[in-house]
Amino acid sequence: MKAYELETFGIENLQVVESAMPEPGGDEVLVQMCAASLNYRDLMVVRGEYNPRMRLPAVPLSDGAGEIVAVGDNVTSWKVGDRVMPSVAQKWLDGKPDSSAARSTLGGDARSNGVLREFAAFDACSVVAIPEYLSFAEAATLPCAGLTAWNALxxxxxxxxxxxxxxxxxxxxxxxxxxxxxxxGARVIATSSSDAKIEKLKALGADETINYRSTPDWEQAVLDLTDGVGVDHVIEVGGAGTIEKSLASVRVGGTVSMIGALSGGATVNTVPIFMRAIRLQGIFIGSKAMFERMLQEFDRARIQPAIDRIFSFDEAPNALRYMETGEHFGKIVLEF
Ligand SMILES: NC(=O)c1ccc[n+]([C@@H]2O[C@H](COP(=O)([O-])OP(=O)(O)OC[C@H]3O[C@@H](n4cnc5c(N)ncnc54)[C@H](OP(=O)(O)O)[C@@H]3O)[C@@H](O)[C@H]2O)c1
Structure with missing residues (x-):
């Protein structure tokens, strides 16, 4: 079977290799991967920024969807032909995360190779069923990005x-x-650096939008839109470069979900956090149980993932380069 392996860091070093077909263990299912999607973390992994001491070679990417083609002797919960997605944090099934859950993520460490390969064996209890209304490409967008947003909100x-x-x-x-x-039923204030993307945000239902490039004091714009009160929740994906403005945008007693670090630099004044009783909540993807609750609600409401562009398996390096440009809106997908 074909797999992408990273022997040394860098998109240019991502190579397709022929590797042995995995055999499912007694408690495992063998999945033929049909689609995968990119997350910013994958770019960091491939560039060597996520964990510069990560053991190589490694197969990258955490998010995929496929079909079960074989089951181990002890597996009764799945059968050949079932459509599944592996959970990103393979060992976080329910409850609060622990260090073993945090170390079990796909595509971030050589101990749990990622999904950028044609076949992969997973523990039967770490995969979830794909709702019928979703294609493999759509399902592949959910395990990290969808679940992280669901967990946060x-x-x-x-x-x-x-x-x-x-x-x-x-x-x-x-x-x-x-x-x-x-x-x-929430009111959404959404920001972007691009007016073209702002039009797409409006089409998706965003109630108010702010271009954070042409309005660098966007926290003031948020306060103006909320009568000086601030918002109840912030989805904080910027990190050091945006956190002070996020803290200024949230209401007294509101929540800032700390999710990402897309922007660099800056020291943070921590005083508003306690003076305004702000809840800073670190978000680490989510458990399998959370994922199943999310899928139930997505299925009921037929929520359709926003796919920006689909590349083929052979175009994986180009897909990563496209992500680097930041031109995408929503998800970038690979179809195998
Ligand atoms: N904690 C977790 O479990 C978890 C899970 C998933 C992702 N993450 C993290 O969350 C972040 C987002 O991940 P992703 O996969 O959604 O990334 P992504 O798809 O690559 O998002 C890129 C977009 O983020 C926006 N952006 C970049 N810099 C920004 C800034 N300074 N202020 C506001 N927006 C900015 C840009 O939107 P515009 O072009 O519209 O400006 C850009 O197109 C990453 O840091 C990732 O590592 C964490």
Missing amino acids: VESGNLRAGETVLILGTGGVSIFAVQIAKHF
């Missing part, structure tokens, strides 16, 4: 109808956050 955020959510940028996590927030 619904599981950890306890979002209620009528609350206001501030969402930064138009990447994979942020666009799912727009869709989930709208689905639960």
Whole structure:
């Protein structure tokens, strides 16, 4: 079978290799991967920025969808032909995360090779069923970006109808956050660096939009839009470069979900955090149980992932280069 392997860091070093067909162990299922999607983390992994000491060679990518082609002797929960997605944090099944859950993510360490390969064996209890209404390409967008947005807003955020959510940028996590927030009846204020993407945000249901490039004091714009009160939730994907403005945008007693680090630099004034009783909630993807609850709701509401562009398996390096440009809106997918 074919797999992409990284022997040394760099997109240019991502090579297709012939590797042995995996044999499912007694408790495993063998999945023929049909699609995968890119997350910003994959770009960091491939460039060597995620963990410069990561053991190589490694197969990258955490998010995929496929069909079961064989099951181990002890597996009763799945059969050949079932359509599944592996959970990203393979060992986080339910409850709170622990260090073993945090170390079990696909595509981030050689111990758990990623999904950029034609076949992969997974523990039967770490895969979830794909709802019928979703294609493999659509399903492949959900395990990391969809679940992270769901965890931030619904599981950890306890979002209620009528609350206001501030969402930064138009990447994979942020666009799912727009869709989930709208689905639960929240008011969405969304930002982007691009006026063309702002039109797409409006089409997706964002109530108010701000171009954070032409309005560098965007936190003031958020306060103006909320009568000086601030928003209930912030989906914080920017990190050091945006956190101070996010803290200034949230209401007293509101929540900032700390998800990403797309922007660099800056020291942070921590005083507003306690003076305004802000809840800073670190979000680490989500558990399998959260993923199943999310899929139930997506299935019920037929929430359609926003796919920007689909590349073929052979074009994986080009797909990563496209992600580097930041031109995408929502998800970039690979079809095998
Ligand atoms: N904690 C977790 O479990 C978890 C899970 C998934 C992702 N993440 C992290 O979350 C972040 C987003 O991941 P992703 O896969 O959704 O990324 P992505 O799809 O690559 O998102 C890129 C988009 O983010 C926006 N952006 C970049 N810099 C920004 C800034 N300074 N302010 C506001 N928006 C900015 C841009 O949108 P515009 O072009 O519209 O400006 C850009 O197109 C990454 O840091 C990733 O590592 C964390």
